[in-house]
Amino acid sequence: MSPGPRVSPGVRARRARTLPALFGLLVGFLAGGPVTSADADASAATAAAPATVPYDWKNVRVDGGGFVPGIVFNRSEPGLAYARTDIGGAYRWQESTRSWKPLLDSVGWDDWGHTGVASLASDSVDPDKVYAAVGTYTNDWDPGNGAVLRSTDQGETWRKAGLPFKLGGNMPGRGMGERLAVDPHDNRVLYLGAPSGKGLWRSTDSGATWRQVTSFPNPGNYAENPADTSGYASDNQGVVWVTFDESTGKGGGRTQTIYVGVADKQNAVYKSTDGGGSWTRVGGQPTGYLPHKGVLDAENGYLYLAYSDKGGPYDGGKGQVWRYATKSGEWKNISPVAEADTSYGYSGLTVDRQRPGTVMVTGYSSWWPDTQIFRTTDSGANWTSAWSYSSYPNRENRYTMDVSSVPWLSWGAHPTPPEQTPKLGWMTEALEIDPFDSDRMMYGTGATVYGTDDLTEWDDGGGKFTIRPMVKGLEETAVNDLAAPPSGAPLFSALGDIGGFRHTDVTKVPSLMYTQPNLSTTTSLDYAASNPNTVVRVGNADAAPRIGFSTDNGANWFAGQEPAGVTGGGTVATAADGSRFVWSPDGAGVHTTAGFGSSWTASKGIPQGAVVEADRSDPKTFYGFKSGTFYVSSDGGATFTAKASAGLPAEGPVKFQAVPGKKGDIWLAGGKAGATYGLWRSTDGGATFKKVEGVQEADTIGFGKAAPGASYQALYTSAKIGGVRGIFRSTDTGTTWVRVNDDRHQWGWTGAAITGDPKVFGRVYVATNGRGVIYGDTAARRSR
Known part of the structure; x- marks a missing residue:
């Protein structure tokens, strides 16, 4: 089972599952000049909203459900970490509750593409600062350009700088990185590696404006499938990571030595020794592979690189791991497994900052029988693996897995050895050891975030470390349909990639899909x-x-x-x-x-x-x-x-629905911007329809328990009413509407499904494209 990319309306590319709406985003820029956007709060509305009813919003719990291609720890503040998802926004780790907090719920309907996070960077000089490079597709499935969001309060609020090109948080190669990096000495300086042949970009004012680094020589040339006419697999994956050598700078002054990885099998790694002024190809580097990751151990003077023959996250049949000595220029192949014996590429790559010389790497594209994780404590001279064969097909694992907090990760499977359930993972391109705690490690898969708090047990010949989901609060399912019956389970969901769930309690993780x-x-x-x-x-x-x-x-x-x-x-x-x-x-x-x-x-x-x-x-x-x-x-x-x-x-x-208990009473929502678009009602079984006044656009319609004293069910819709996009409720048969969400709770595209709860007035369930099922209750109800 493998979560795949989720794409725009009408598009059904390979592995395409859900249908976000299209929008137009205008970004102005001066040729050859700095690129920026109106410097405004990213959640600001464009028009005064209709009357708003205060609501409390939570997730229907699934815990995970999608691909997490990036995990970033801050290097100066213990316990501070971020995760990025391909379509579901970004999250910050909350140590006190051991859970993730969503950070991009303020992204609105018109900017739905900004829920795809192509890269994240956490500032080690000022840990309150965090940056997100956002944009979901580089082809026309997402007609808007990308942006760099910046925050000075660890992602609670954001400001936005628009870019003159697209970013691909859900494109091939999205597990490579990180494309976005902050100078560890002069934190005004950031670099961004762009896809689509757009090269390397730099900001010198903490992400407010961006200019292309014209001296950088190689914008990349690798595409998964150059013949793909949709533009999805044919896009140049571009400049894929930026790594600073912190040993070459001092506080307040720019770091002098910078390494950059490019999606080019012949010319993959470049270096600057003058703070980004000039760039040269690093001599002696291996060829024939793409550099998914480049992680530098400045204390020992080694740049480690994980290579694959493909861009991932699904494909990859061969790979290598190399070590580059930054002082001598020596390259050494330190692959855990001989190339001839691999059927996968390498990607997830991390260094233990407390124990220099300890390095871990994943065989991200090892689908069968399982993914593989390797570890060395001597800078790559010797490796051990997370599992090996004792006598085929029997496996000996260095770990135990406990998925009791997210039991559906077993998939209800009963595989034949050497496969096991739950699996160690797949698409394992994110792997990070906590820089302050050698025992904590997290890694992303196609369905969850796993982690451990006793990693060093790996190195004890007789011990085993325990892997558990570390995914609470991170909800990344794409929702196609919802149903809330009048009796029995309160909610049924139809989900992309993992099927869906019967929720008997929306506050608890179901046992199985x-x-x-x-x-x-x-x-x-x-x-x-x-x-x-x-x-x-x-x-x-x-x-x-x-x-x-x-x-x-x-x-x-x-x-x-x-x-x-x-x-x-x-x-x-x-x-x-x-x-x-x-x-x-x-x-x-x-x-x-x-x-x-x-x-x-x-x-x-x-x-x-x-x-x-x-x-x-x-x-x-x-x-x-x-x-x-x-x-x-x-x-x-x-x-x-x-x-x-x-x-x-x-x-x-x-989308249309018939009202329970009322024959022939039908509500229909839908249409297209620039054409017929809105909400209609028929009371004669579809013989005639009347447009609902005041609703400019509507994409979903659902019903819930009637308001106290009302005889007709409450109506809910994701719509534009009074010039404002939002989630609306009517308790008087569509005569008047109130907005029940706010600018901090928008969740990008919400056009797939909506339903009220037939047993609880005011409760509404909202389908999102990557943030799972959101449910809201009136604040007054929650306070009682």
Whole structure:
């Protein structure tokens, strides 16, 4: 199982799972001059908000669920560490609670790409300062440019400097780095390695403005797949890391010697000895590989480099580890395993600052049977590994794993040796030893952050160190759908990459994701309105089955059969009483079944790819929508009839829901900026729709328990109302709205799903693209 990249609307590239919205971001700059943006708080709204109701916001707990490509410890303040994610923002470690705090929840809808963090840098001169290079894609999936965010309060608030190019927090090569670095002596000076052939950039005013370093000779030339017409795999991965030799500077003066790694298999490592004024290729360096990491041990005078033949984080078939002596210029191959015996590249790389000469590196792309971690205590002369074969296929591990705090990391798997569960990891490109504590180490995987507090047990011949999840508070799932039934579990989620969960308590980590079938990504789910024990879910998998059913409110599942031609999950709906289902899968037309999918009948009168939903009162009535036309079936989905749908959006994604207990009462949200866009209601089963006044844009619609004294359910939407983007609630059938989020709680793109809680007035669950499921309660309710 491997979390993959998540991309923009309508894009279904390899491993693409979720659908953030597009936006336009204008960045002005002067040719050859400094690049900056309006120096404003990154969370500032552009217009006065409508009335706001105070809310408290928390995550529905999953703990992890996505790729963590970077972990950065501060070198001068004990316990201060940061983590970056590919689409879910940045986090700061909180030692007192041993948890992570999200730092970029203020990123708004128009800047959704800034939830992808390409690099992080923590200032060792002033530990209150931290920087984040943000931007999700370098191709047109993200039409906005990247930026460097800077904070003087450890990420509590940010200011933004725009860049004249894109950054790729979720692009190939995102595990290399760090691209962003602060001079350890003159902290006004920062460097940023750019992708896409944009070269090396420098700031001399603490990140407020940036200029290209025109003397730097090589912008890189490696692309994963130059023939990829989407621009995703064909992008030049560029300048990938910057490392300062702190022994060559003094406090207040610029560090003189700087090393830079470039995605170029022949000319990978460059050096400046005059504070970045001039640059030369380091002589004698190895060729044929990409330098994923470059970490310098200034005390011993060694620059360590982890190489792979590919950019990662998925690919890599060969690799090497090298040591460069900064004084003599000697290069030495110190690879833990001979190249001929490897099937993976190296990336995760760290030095023990308390015990110079102790170095660790990961075989990040060792997928089977497991990732591998290596350790040396003598600067690479000798290595030991986290696991080895005692007698194939049996393994001997130097560690034990305790995933009791996040039990789903077992995946419910029962692998055949030499595979084990839980796995040590995959995509292990982030690896750091705490610079103040030789016993603490953290590393990122494709699903979590693992760590240990007794690492030096590794070096005791008879001891074992213990690996546990260190991921509490870091929520990185991409959410496709949500359901909150009136009885049973309070919440079902459809998630990218790890399938989704039945939450019986949103404050606790579930024991396991959905299984039987185990879908890599769940795209849609539904429950029977009058019989919530009946639940259906569909999603993506390498092969059938791609649909699962439950008759006990999701506690247990069984797989169904599928019609011919299915390639992906699409959308699914269950009759109000659970007697039948309508499925609109990818690759095949809309189908209906009585019972639990033992056989399917193609529906008539509705096009392939239509979004389908069920009436929440009449078990024979189903609805569909595609390209501006609304469809209705009154015979259980066997036949659909197109309705007069004038005025509904013909472009852009559309979500719609039927109100529980009210036949034919339908709300529809969606559209496209610059075209038809908004919120509509039908009270006659889709025969006619009326646009809701005052709602300029809307992307989701959901229902929750009615307000005290009200007879109609509360409405929730992610929308633009009164010129302001936010999460809104109406308790009077859409006549008036209040904003329930604020500028510090925006979470980038929230256009996939929303639902209120049918049992708790005011509670709303919000789907995000990389920050998991957020839920909010009115502040008054929480205070009681």
